[in-house]
Amino acid sequence: MNVMRHLAALAASVLIISGAALSAQAADVVVVGPGGLAQESMKKALWDPAAKKLGWTYEEDTSQSWTEAKAQVDSGAVSWDIISLSMGEVQLAVDAGVIIKLPADIVDRKDFVPGSVNDYCVGNSVYSTVVAYNTKKYGDGAVKSIQDFWDVKKFPGKRGLFRSPRGNLEAAVIALGHKPSEVYDFLSTEEGKKAAFDKIAELKPYAIWWDSGAQATQLTKDGEVDMIYGWNGRLQAAIDDGAPFKINFQDGLLESDCFAVVKGGPNTDNAIKFVKEISKPEYVKDLPKYIAYGGANLKAYADYDEKTLSRLTSSPEHTKVQYPANVDFWGKNGTALSEAFDSMLLAK
Template sequence: MKKLILTTALTCCMGAAAQADVVVMSWGGSYGKAQTEAYVKPFAEKFGIKTTMIDADNPATPIKAQVEAGNVSVDIASLEYADAVRMCDEGLLEPIDASKLAPAPDGTPATEDFLPGALTDCGVSTDIWANVYAYDSTKFPGEKPTTIADFFDTKKFPGKRGVNKRPKAVLEIALMADGVPAADVYKVLATPEGLDRAFKKLDTIKKDIVWWEAGAQAPQLLADGEVVMTTAYNGRIFNAVADEHKPFVIVWDGQVYENEMFAIPKGAPHAEDAMKFLTYSTSTEGLRRSAQWISYGPARKSALKEDLLFHDGKTEMLPNLPTYPGNMKNALETSMEFWVDHQTELSERFNAWLAAN
């Protein structure tokens, strides 16, 4: 079965590569649409370079498979922070010279304009996004959920819960819901007792969980009434509300946020144009365009201005971003170091827990 999955990952994109000069792999749904509108279309128009966006549930998996097989068909990939660092360490990504990135409009070098942690050896942050939870307001006409603990309280707020089917962010949320301060989460999670505590908290709602794997599934589960609350990527919920007028509400308490990175796979067939695309998309103007399509925070200081509006020209984006001060009162930044070190073992533990009765 694993061989079949890897083969699919390798062959899914070969047709796209044959038809386009630059192939970008991202996460699909409203996020992929935002990147298409903010980066792909204007880049192709400005430079006359045909560019194609393709989707994956998690681009790290097919990119790793392609590079290891020496059959790379993707030029740019959108990767989670820990994946970008780990894959760089494994030699799967091209190094990026940050001094060659576009300066801010006032001439400030990119190395000074990007927020702390937004530049790595092989990756450049495109946005800061968050794992949050959201609920359908029509399901709770009285008291509303307001804390991360409420997500786990099925007596006070009955109904099914949607949860991402992997340990990252899920274990952190469980500990915060169990009373662990955000500042102590990774210290606790690094101990056997803390890990047991996180799974014990998840046990309390295990029978009520509906699992999702692709980001677009979370708002769909809410829309279809399969769950009354779900963990989700904050931008997916925002777009469901802003574009589709869904009655969903984000709870920012206990959010887990991190940088998303653009990276160039080792052996990318159009590496020079890929770097041109990366530089263009992570410019101040590029990041502002993206934030006008989805509520993920730009990773450059020069892009964070009060006049930032959603593409409807009316909705203010700053209050809807993970990094907005009002949304950061009980927030946790994902520890890249922790997940680079523990991803494999915790995934094995998580899968074993899933399989257990």
Template sequence: MKTSIGLTLAATLLASTALAQDKQVTIASWGGSYQEAQSKALFQPAAEATGIAVKEETYGGMSDVRLQVSSGAVTLDIVASGSGSAARAGAEGLLEPLDYDVIDVSSFYPTLKSEFCVGGDVFSTVYAWNTDTYTDAAPQSWADFWDVETFPGSRAYRGKVAGALEPALMADGVAPEDVYSVLDSEDGIERAINKIRELKPNIAVFWSSGAQHAQLMKDGEVDMTTGWNGRFDNAAKDGAKVAYSFNQALLDYDCFAIPKGAPNRDTAMEFLAEISKAEYQDDLPKYITYGPTNKAAYDTGVISAEVAAGLPSSPENAALQLPISLEWYAKWETIADEMYQEMLTE
């Protein structure tokens, strides 16, 4: 009898192991130092812990998801996304709603999840400068970024509307807490675009990716640029003469979503539950200085006080910043980007 029970138990274990080995997910992110950090901190350790095989790809954003969903040929199970892009894609019907009975977000910052996307990291859109160019005084506000007399030199700026309009309004004297109220009309959007138009003669490059704006600073091609804090920190490690400030930065987050019709939807949900745990998120700052969305990651002892001081989601740094409004992006981004692209082609 014992032998029979033992054989049955062994067979069950073998079957469950085989089942785990059959589970797989395809994850798409944006490449570069960002995806490398995700892979080392989240994807590879979670794959080892769960037995879920992970295939990594890079992609061009939600436009790729839209193409797959509309053609009925979805190959991606999980995609990394900006929070605003995910909000719009969810509203468009491109994403699966997430099951928060499976994904535990009880210790997350409350704003860092949505129906269709669960936060993976917190980052900031900052202004950065070449420390060789500005040796005496450095810019400390968006008004300084626009001040080409006090801070002469070339600029780079984002070529998409996301994260482009808010700095312009703050440079134009709008208080951070009033930015989205002003932007809640085409007139307000035009005001921000006009402010960028004013700076345009000094903008040498309108960048399109994090890798690009980091490279611009590494090469010394521009004296100032907007961009994402973690990319600049990694560029500095590689020898770039770059510094930045969190003052008036835009506090945002990246998240993970599941495309509608993903071939391994349930496994993807299980994998998202795993990488949302504090014991994975506390490793991310080892590779890139983006903050965890899971507050418990600050309590594991892995993130030192010194490291926390450089993370966007630390309380001290978060207090200096303007949180991105997903509601505004869901309502206005399509219209605003059309207006913005028109300005860029003038």
């Protein structure tokens, strides 16, 4: 009887697993986002209406790193079709054989923010890494620069920083006194890299390291940090929920996220069609309804009012005081700098 019960339970488990697999296979496309508010915004503005227009169903999943897609590709068991990347990660994913080259006519590149589309990825949202600070502690307008973020004597308190070299290295170079236009030339030298890592290390006694956008929002809302260097949309979400913080866009690092198609996915042709569809301005224009990110498709900006533009890092007023990330630099140096960053964190 025990054996029979075991066999019955095993059979039931197989049916459950098989049913889940069939459910996933039944979807027309499987799309993966970064989780949290960003993914919820993509779902509402892009994925749901585009799927409805196409008459499709889709499955969604969440991932914080393209290396999870690499694990699927390497194992030969790919369940995802579309993943979201930052443009600075694209070359790494290409070199690792994780994503496919897209059709040249998938979008009209002249309609997009410069640098937000390449042969492998189509831009979806534009964001920047910026400083936000507690106005109750420091005063409205008190924090004016990246240098102020590093000045723990004038502005004592906890600092929130992303557990990654991306953004932090650039900010450290500016904190050292260099202009944004000089950042990547400086980081292209061994002396420059060392100086930037040493500068980041100065904040280790004051740092709370966050690993996801949702965590950055929560740290800000809960008042666990007094200043934070993070993604503008996640910080704006905390402000919208009542956090007494203000964003300073000065010397913000402009970047874009993009959608790529995973090599060997179950629905590659559909994935290409879906990326093309969700990149249209009629969907992209609605992103700011749900998060303070503008879309990469410039045609989406035509009808935004001043209030909407004031919240977007990609507005003309804000872009003129920021600078773009150099995706080629990160494509060439990302792996080595990530290893050096981890070593810096572990060092006493």
